[in-house]
Amino acid sequence: MTRQTQGAAAAQAGMVQRILHRPITATLIAIALGFGVAAALLAAAGYDPGASFAALFEGVFSKPKYVSNTIIKAAPIILTGISVAFAFKTGLFNIGAEGQYIAGAVCAVLVGAKLDLPMPLQIPLVVIAGVAGGALIGAITGALKARFGIHEVITSIMLNWTMLYLNNFVVQSAAYHRPTSTSSIPVNASSFTTILPAWKTSDAGLETLRQVPWLYDFLVKTDVNIAFLVAVLVAVGAWFVLFRSKLGYELRAVGFSRDAAEFAGMPVGRNTLIAMAIAGAIPGLAGALMVTGVEPHSISTLAGFENYGFNGFSVALIAGSSPIGCIFAGLLFGGMIYGGQSVQMAVGAPTDIINIMIGTIVFFVALARVVPLVADLLERRAQKRGARHA
């Protein structure tokens, strides 16, 4: 080997090294492996993997309406994802996003269905009610940990179920039950956060929108609402609080080393409470925005969890606990969950394949740190070979 080609090879290897050491690379590999495992399983069960994935992508991208619905589906899990990521960064395990989400939805209905103020007052009040509900659940979890040393996982699991049954209690209560249904009464129309509701309900507005078919499809046939925009703002806000504020610095210090933070004079107990309250407020916001933004604008009796919180976990994990990353991970998940419904219709393969796919991705994300190790191994081998040649 000449000196020149050796140099080029080394430069190339260096680039591969750099790429393999990027966290995003491991994530992309995990996503590819998720699709691979799902393809193998589909083929083994006698379904055409190609047609299944085609159906998945068509279910997300083939119509503006589908894209719109994907974004609508993604918004709440982006928010729960940010909540889990925020808690992670402060050393807490927010398995309670599920219950905090329910608390947000319930509180939004409690306020929004009884109060009927002008929109600029009504919407903030209803949303704040939801945020407060979620924050309260988070604060309880944080307080029990700070004051009594009770593990946040156990409190969260218990509060998730408590909130599920309280949700059912509100739905069935005389004041909120909608007769002959399994839902509550809806919130008043003044609380709706649907985008351009006036255009969608007035004839003139509909006529204008019809001029632009894709926009008509995107806006009118779906419940497009502000939740996604809010989620992006919250992601930026969470990033700012965590990495650009004194509070965030202290919260992360507690997460990094509780003892060191305590030794440095930081109020560890109070910070735990604050961190959990913030982490709880975000799913609460998601719950409120789903009630105000999406039909039927009410809550229903729950037989089991709807997995908004648990999906948020997957989102946060794939995003590597980065609030901004949650936006993209949430969109990916929203697409898989929404587009996954088309798979069953198109090729008859069970939709559960989507859960297997998501599970596989998360599993390989867990193994993500292996990728740089493999890269190092390859590099050492290359060096050895280089040494032998020289």
Next chain:
Amino acid sequence: MLNNLLLLIGITLMYSTPLVFGALGGVISERAGVVNIGIEGMMTVGALAGAAVSFFTGNAWLGFIAAGLAGAAFAVLHAVAAVTFKADQNVSGIALNLLGPGIALFAARLFWGGGTQSPSIETLPKILGKGALAGTPWANLNVDVTVIIGIVAAIAVWFVLYRTKWGLRVRAVGEHPAAADTLGINVGRIRFTCVVLSGMFAGFGGASITLAIISQFTQTAVAGQGFIALAAVIFGKWTPHGAYGACLLFGAAQALVIILGGGVVPVPSELLACLPYVLTLVVLVLFVGRSVAPKADGVPYEKGVR
């Protein structure tokens, strides 16, 4: 009165048994230093495997054994990720919780023609045989045989952990793997074994739902009981006897809900349903307090790193 008391005991034992198996699995794994959030997924896999084998062979005992094996095989994924590759144990556990129900429901649809629900299957026997003591209040005590297996399993896990050399090693590995390593204990092998064993117990837990309590597989067969079992592990301070007690408390609270729900007290059923969860928190605050995990729980062991 006697009837209600016996009913309370019977339902308590029935509800707590799947939790006992799941919690024992959690205790074994976490005492060796591997956090196991994936109990829920492992239980779901066991619930399906048990139901499917019982359905196709007509033998519930085969189903029960298959459930343990399936749970153990599924747990190998967690062991490979968490022990072999030293991955983040929480992430891999959550992956198992996504994969388990995914695989179980996928398989269920293939087995039973598109639905996620199995037909009624052959179940494990009651301790005194089916229909014994029928018509008397004492029939409430004719519980499923899994209740007894659960008690035996709890005693066995306690004995192994606290009275055998291997158990001492497991605890050492969970508290201070570096020290254990210096004494020549193979940290990786012990952790791997414990995670696989925890899958086996969780599998039994799933099967004790489908093969004893509801006598079929449904989408909501496990429905969060793996998480309750996880809570029982922490509640019981990572000991088999403590976890067993926590499961009994939880089962008793569920039994109270059922008995009080019969119109004894004028409380809406939805509020009554909160009782087990709120009661658990109250008991924790008043009587249990701070729970301290095994020192190395959740920390991958790297040779030479302190």
